Amino acid sequence: AQSVSQHNHHVILSEAASLELGCNYSYGGTVNLFWYVQYPGQHLQLLLKYFSGDPLVKGIKGFEAEFIKSKFSFNLRKPSVQWSDTAEYFCAVSNNNDMRFGAGTRLTVKP
Amino acid sequence: NAGVTQTPKFQVLKTGQSMTLQCAQDMNHEYMSWYRQDPGMGLRLIHYSVGAGITDQGEVPNGYNVSRSTTEDFPLRLLSAAPSQTSVYFCASSYGLADTQYFGPGTRLTVL
Numbered sequence: 608a609q610s611v612s613q614h615n616h617h618v619i620l621s622e623a624a625s626l627e628l629g630c631n632y633s634y635g636g637t638v639n640l641f642w643y644v645q646y647p648g649q650h651l652q653l654l655l656k657y658f659s660g661d662p663l664v665k666g667i668k669g670f671e672a673e674f675i676k677s678k679f680s681f682n683l684r685k686p687s688v689q690w691s692d693t694a695e696y697f698c699a700v701s702n703n704n705d706m707r708f709g710a711g712t713r714l715t716v717k718p
Numbered sequence: 719n720a721g722v723t724q725t726p727k728f729q730v731l732k733t734g735q736s737m738t739l740q741c742a743q744d745m746n747h748e749y750m751s752w753y754r755q756d757p758g759m760g761l762r763l764i765h766y767s768v769g770a771g772i773t774d775q776g777e778v779p780n781g782y783n784v785s786r787s788t789t790e791d792f793p794l795r796l797l798s799a800a801p802s803q804t805s806v807y808f809c810a811s812s813y814g815l816a817d818t819q820y821f822g823p824g825t826r827l828t829v830l
Contacts, residue, residue, distance in 0.1 A: 611760075613760075616758070639816045639817075641818070641819075643819075643821075649823075650808065650821045650822060650823045650824055651761075651808065651819075651821040652821070653818050653819075656818060697760060697761065699761075699819075701815060701816040701817075702816060705763075705815070706751070706763060706815055706816070706819070707763075707777075708753075708760040708761040708762070709760050710758055710759055710760040711760050
């Protein structure tokens with residue numbers, strides 16, 4: 608079974624700092640890759656996704672992620688975080704038969 | 719468009735009780751799924767359905783039943799609640815398993 612690893616459980620940053628959240632997966636076949644975000648008190652929503660094509664994908668609110676097939680990675684980045692980015696971030700990987708989520712990374716941005 | 723709705727938002731059960739968590743979507747999605755979210759473990763797939771009348775097990779199906787009589791509704795039944803089922807439950811829908819999931823607001827369940 609495929610698995611998804613998110614290396615950082617809790618990240619604390621000051622506003623304007625740069626962000627990179629790691630995501631690695633174990634499945635070797637063709638996959639679709641997602642980052643979801645859960646703001647405090649809200650349900651999960653899609654941040655960005657990669658199905659094919661340009662491995663650098665851009666999402667909402669200035670987030671982007673890069674798919675590196677050789678490293679089985681799909682890291683999330685943002686050049687300058689804001690207090691409103693405080694949330695929990697989940698990486699997810701799917702193929703035709705399965706969908707797996709990582710354990711999540713809680714991001715706290717200090718004003 | 720209400721999207722994905724779930725009821726109730728909160729529920730407290732005693733061990734051994736049964737209950738049904740409701741989920742409905744109005745986006746005409748064929749695929750619906752139930753996840754549980756536990757601290758440090760992310761979301762884990764309980765059951766899913768690829769269309770009315772078709773359901774299958776996910777990663778953690780034990781203790782839960784589902785049915786899909788219509789495209790819109792996908793209830794999750796706890797047959798005999800156990801403290802290990804204390805969790806936040808999310809329903810989601812999508813065009814397919816590999817596609818973007820649209821999540822409901824969640825149900826926080828506590829089993830005493």
